[in-house]
Amino acid sequence: MSHCHTMIPIHHIFIVVLIIGASVLLYVSWDLKTRQNVQKHMVGMSHVEDEATLDDPHPLLNPGIMLVEITDNAELKPLVMCSVESTARQNPDKPIYFFMKGFSGNLSQYPEPEYRLIPLLSSMKNVVLLPLNATELFEDTSLKFWHQKVNPEKEKYWTHVFADGCRLAMLWKYGGIYLDTDIISMRPIPFANFTCPQHFKTVSNGAIGFSHRHHPVLWNCMEDFVANYIGHIWGQQGPQLLTRVLKRWCQTNNLAPFIGKECNGISLWITNRFYPIPHPAWKRYYTPWKKKDIERTFSATYGAHVWNYMNRNDKKEIVTGSLIEHFFQLYCPSTYRNVIQLNHSTW
Numbered sequence: 001m002s003h004c005h006t007m008i009p010i011h012h013i014f015i016v017v018l019i020i021g022a023s024v025l026l027y028v029s030w031d032l033k034t035r036q037n038v039q040k041h042m043v044g045m046s047h048v049e050d051e052a053t054l055d056d057p058h059p060l061l062n063p064g065i066m067l068v069e070i071t072d073n074a075e076l077k078p079l080v081m082c083s084v085e086s087t088a089r090q091n092p093d094k095p096i097y098f099f100m101k102g103f104s105g106n107l108s109q110y111p112e113p114e115y116r117l118i119p120l121l122s123s124m125k126n127v128v129l130l131p132l133n134a135t136e137l138f139e140d141t142s143l144k145f146w147h148q149k150v151n152p153e154k155e156k157y158w159t160h161v162f163a164d165g166c167r168l169a170m171l172w173k174y175g176g177i178y179l180d181t182d183i184i185s186m187r188p189i190p191f192a193n194f195t196c197p198q199h200f201k202t203v204s205n206g207a208i209g210f211s212h213r214h215h216p217v218l219w220n221c222m223e224d225f226v227a228n229y230i231g232h233i234w235g236q237q238g239p240q241l242l243t244r245v246l247k248r249w250c251q252t253n254n255l256a257p258f259i260g261k262e263c264n265g266i267s268l269w270i271t272n273r274f275y276p277i278p279h280p281a282w283k284r285y286y287t288p289w290k291k292k293d294i295e296r297t298f299s300a301t302y303g304a305h306v307w308n309y310m311n312r313n314d315k316k317e318i319v320t321g322s323l324i325e326h327f328f329q330l331y332c333p334s335t336y337r338n339v340i341q342l343n344h345s346t347w
Helices: 002-052 078-090 117-122 134-138 143-149 158-174 216-227 239-250 279-286 291-297 323-331 333-340
Strands: 064-069 096-100 127-131 176-179 183-185 194-199 202-210 266-268 303-305
Touching: 064 078, 064 158, 078 096, 078 117, 078 183, 078 323, 078 333, 096 158, 117 127, 117 333, 134 143, 134 158, 143 158, 143 216, 158 176, 158 202, 158 216, 183 323, 194 239, 202 239, 202 303, 216 239, 239 266, 279 323, 323 333
Parallel strands: 064 096, 064 176, 096 127, 194 266
Antiparallel strands: 176 202, 183 303, 194 202
16 A cells, blocks of 8 residues: 555656646747747848938839939830830839939820830839939949049940949849840849859859848949949959959859859859850841750740840841841830831841
8 A cells, every 4th residue: 555655646746747847848949939039020120220211212112123224315225125125024023123314204204106115115014114313323332432533424435334333233222133235034033142154254244133132242342343443444343343253252263163053142143044145146146046946045044135235336137037036026025016117227
């Protein structure tokens, strides 16, 4: 009997200890999750408050795809039109922000039929036309003082270096994706931290993406832009700058092994994503292609960079049956119908 009396309390004690232990574990787990949620909430609030105080010209822009017209032209070249339209069509879930230096911001000042192209773009549901104000754009960046001091009339490649600076400031302030206006979009582009080499030695700045604003790489790029500014060297503020900064970011002298991979959170997409035809072969866009060759060459392409700068002297036209005409018909049919077919023009 005495043996039975001693066994019952031990059994009860074991159960009580088990319950207490489980309760302690549950409490610790709950407390940890609560602390994490509170910290996460506080960080989120701090992030929002920080962004809300920024003096941006367009502080409420959600990340989207940005394109820029840096001349004062209000009537745009067909290729620029096609670039904006194709990007809008291929990315219907994203806002397409088209910044124009020659646009006042008031659509009523561009009535039809006097103006055809701005009304055409504004009719596309996800295209947002915005005036480009460089003074506001460069505010609160290291590019501000460069822009104040530089003399555009003495710059050999002014429109290009100006565009190089604009894309860095836009990505820094708004996040999202930047595309050149001689890229014809062929597929949806995912939001990501990405760059795209045009060949194994050079990372082009014609297509760049950063999922969120204020990525440190962009700040480093703007600092390098000013510190190493040499306006008369082609690409110094563009592809060469991005290549320099990425080499430092990736801590390497050779970026080739990273192509198709990522380093420190930035992807280096394969060249075919935007540059399936290298710039020395740019004239191939103006020749006829077989369907199987198109499918093979552009199977992994988000957007085809057609190297419009290379066409500045030749001024090649859209030839019937050429690859470029095929792209216009397929990816920017409104531009093809309203611009190319109405007046067969060069760009």
